[in-house]
Amino acid sequence: MKEYAKIMNDIERRIDDGEIRGGQRLPSIRQLAEHYSCSKSTIIRAYSELEKRHLVYSIPQSGYYVVLKKVELEPSAGHSVIDFSSAAPDPNLFPYLDFQHCLNKAIDMYRSHLFTYGTPQGLPSLLNVLSKHLTNHQVFTSPEHIMITSGVQQALAILTTMPFPNGKRTVLLEQPSYHLMIQLLGCYGIPAKGITRSESGIDLNELEHLFRTGNIKMFYTIPRFHNPLGTSYSEKTKKAIGELAKRYDVYVVEDDYLADMETDTKSDPIFAYGSSHVIYLKSYAKILFPGLRLGVAVLPPALLDTFSMHKRLSDIDSSMLSQAALEIYIQSGMFERRKQKIKTTYYNRMQKLNHALDTFNDTDDIHHAQISSGVHTHIVLPEQLYVPSLINRLSKKGVILKEIEHSYLPLFDQQQSMLKLSITKVVEDQIEEGIRTLFAEIKKTRRLS
Template sequence: MRKYDQLVSSLKEKMDSGEYSAGIKIPSIRHLAAQYAVSKSTVIKALDTLEREHLLYSVERSGYYVVKTKQSAGKQDSTWIDFASSAPDPVVFPYVDFQHCINQAIDLYQNDLFIYGTSNGLPSLLPVISKRLMDYQVFAHPEQIVMTSGIQLALSILSTIPFPNGKQTILVEQPGYHLYLQYLEKNQLPVRGIQRTEKGIDLIELERIFREEEIRFFYTMPRFQNPLGTSLSKQEKRAIAALAEKYDVYIVEDDYLADLEFDTKRDPIYSYDQAGKVIYLKSFSKIIFPGLRTGAVVLPEELITPFSEHKRLIDIDSSMLSQAALEIYLKSGMFERHRDRMRASYRNRSKQLVASLKNDDQSAYQLGEWEPATHTHVRVDRSIPMNQLIQQLKKASVSIQPIDRHYLKAYQKDPIFQLNIWQVKEEQITRGVDLLKTVFQQITRY
C-alpha cells in the first residue's frame, strides 16, 4: 500500500475509533509528516482527500478539524440511497468557520446584537450584500435591499402587500416550489399556474395571461428550477422581462441556487430588467446551512416602503446575530472557499448521476434535460404505477420523491419524480441508478 493510502486509512481509523473526535483539531501538517515519515505534500494530498469526503474541514491559518455529524464517520448507513431529500448534506456545513464568525460578531458588535435593530437589516451588512450581488449581475443600491428571516418570509410579505399595478392574481410555475404553493392555497390567495417543462415556458401563453388576466406578479425560478432542475434560456429571460414591462406585471425571481452556477454568462432576469419590474430573491440557506434563515430581497423603489412596513409588523427585525456573522463570513473570504468546495462536490455528483442515467436504453422513462446542479427529474410512462415504483425502490433501499406536492391542487399532475443528490455520496450514485433501472425492468416486464 502506498504511503498516501496508508495515511488516509490511518486517519480514518483514528476518526472511527474516536481518537480524533468530532470537532477537534487534528495534528498539524508538519507533525503528521514527521509522524508518518512522509512529505508535507503527501500529507496535504491526504487531508484534501478527507476534506472532499467531508470528514475534515479546513480553517484558514488554523488547521484541519474533524467534521461534526450526528453519526460517526464510520457508522453511517451506506446501504440507504436517498434521492428524495432536498436538504443540504449536514457534513458539508461550515461549522467551524461560522462558529468563529459568530464569536467575532459578538465581540465586535456586543450589545447592538441583542436589541431591536433596523427592519431592513444590519446597516453594515447591506453594502456587503450589495457588493456580493454584483457577482450574480444584480446591481442594486444598499437602500433597495431588505434582509429577511429566510425567503419564505419574503414571499409571504410579497403575497400580502398591495402592488402599484393594483392587480391581485399571482402566477406560478407548474410544477413549482411546493411550500409557497401550499402557503398560497392555505391563505386562499388568488393564484393560477402556467406549465413549465424541460423545454421551458410557453412565452405565447405567458403573454396571453399577462394581457388578459390581472396578474400582480409572476413567481419563477429561472435557474435550476425546483423541482425540475432546468434553467431558462437567455432569450426566455429577456422575453419575460420585456413582457413584464409591456403589461405592467412584476416578476419575483427566486435565485436560490445562484452560488452553484458554473456558467458565468448565465445572468438572472433582473439583469435584463429596464423598467424596475423584477424583485430579486437571494437565499443563503442552501449554500451555507438552512438554519441560518437569512435572505436578501432586492426591491423596486416603489415597493421598499410597503414591504419594510409590513415586515416590521410581523418580524420586527431579522436576527442581528445571524446577519453580523454572515457579514464577517462574506468579508473574510471564507464564503468563497466554502462555495468553491460545494460547487466541486455537487458538480462531481451531478455529472456522475447524469452519466449513469443516460447510459441506458430504457423506454419507460425520460430523463429531463440536465445541467450540473443538485437535482434533475425523470418523466415516467403513464402506464407505470408511481406508488408501485416507489415501494419497490424502497425495498431496494432507494428513496425517490414524486413531484405531486409541487402542483396546485386543481392542476393536472405529470408522472414525474425528482432525483436529488444533496445527500447522496459519489460512491452511492452508480449503485443507486443501477437499482433504479433494475426496478424499472421488473415493473415493465409484467
C-alpha cells in the same frame, strides 16, 4: 493574497482532504518556514489565524495540533440508504468551525446590537456588503433597495399577501413549482394560475396572454436550476420575461435560490433585463446552513415602503447575530472558498448522475433531462406506470424518492408523471447503484401492472 493567508488556505485544504487528520501534530514553525520559504512570523500569523477559526490548537512546549471534529452527523449505516429525495444540503460539506468563528467574532464586534432591536431592512453594514456581493450574480443595486428577510420563505409570504401598485391579485406560477409556495397560496386563499414549464421552457405566447388578460399581480419563477425540474431558462427567455413584465405591469418574483451553483459565467438573472418589475430573491442556505434563516430581497422602489411595513409587523427584524456572522463570513473570504468546494462537489455528483442515467435508461418512453450543474434533475415517466407502487418498491431496496404531485396546483390539468432526483444527500459512489436499482424496479413494476 497575503503570504500568511496562502499558507492558511493550503493547511486548511490538506485538513479538508484528510491529508492531515484531526488530532495530528502539525509541523513546527521552523519546519513550515523552511517549507514555504518565508519568515517564522508569517507562519506564526497563519497558525494564529487558524487557531482563531478553531481549526488548530496549541499546546505549550509541544506545538500545534489539528482540532478533532466532534460534529456528529447522521449515521450512514454503511451507506445502506440512497436518498435521491432530500433537498437538504449535505452536512459533510458545511463550514461548522468556520462559522463558529464568525459567530464568536460577531458577538464581540456587535455586542451592543444584541440588546437592541434592529431595523426591518437589515444590518446596515451587511447591506453594503451584499450590494457589492450581488454584483457577482449580475444584480446591480444600491443598499437602499435590499431587504434582509428571515429566509426566502418570509419574503414569499410578505409578497404574496401585501398589495401591489398594479392593483391585481392573482399569482401565476410555473407548473410544476416549489411546493411550499403552492401551500402558501392555498393557506392564504390567494387566487393562483399555472403555466406549464417543461425541460424546453415555457410558451411565451401563453405567458403574454396571461399577463395581458389574467389579472396577474406577480409571476413566481425559478429561472435557474428550477425546483423540481432542475432546468434553467435560456437568456432569450429570461429577457422576454423581463420585457413582458414591464409591458403589462406584472411583477416577476425571481427565486434565484441556487445562484451560487452556476457554472456559466454568461448566465444572467431576469433582474438584469427588467429590474423595475423584478423582485430578486436569494438564499444563503445552500452555501451555509438552512438554520441561518437569512434571505435577501432586492425590491423595486415602488414596493419598498409596503414591504418594509409588512416585514416590521411580522418579526420586527431578522436575527442580528446571523446577519453579523454572515457579513464577517463574506468579508473574510471564507464564503467564496466554501462556495467553490460545494459547487465542485455537487457538479461532480451531477456528472456522475447524468452518466448513470445515460447508461441505465434503455427505455423508449422514459425521458431524463440533461442537467450540467445544480443539485437536481428529473425523469418523465409514462402515464400508465403507477408511481406510488414504484416508490414503495424502491424504498424497500434502500433507494428513496418522492412523488412531485404536491408541486402542482390542485386543479392544474396538465400534470406530468415524473420523479425528481436530488444529489445533495447522495454520496458519489452510491449514484450508479441507485440509478441501476431505479430502472430495474421500473421494469419489475411494469411487468406486475
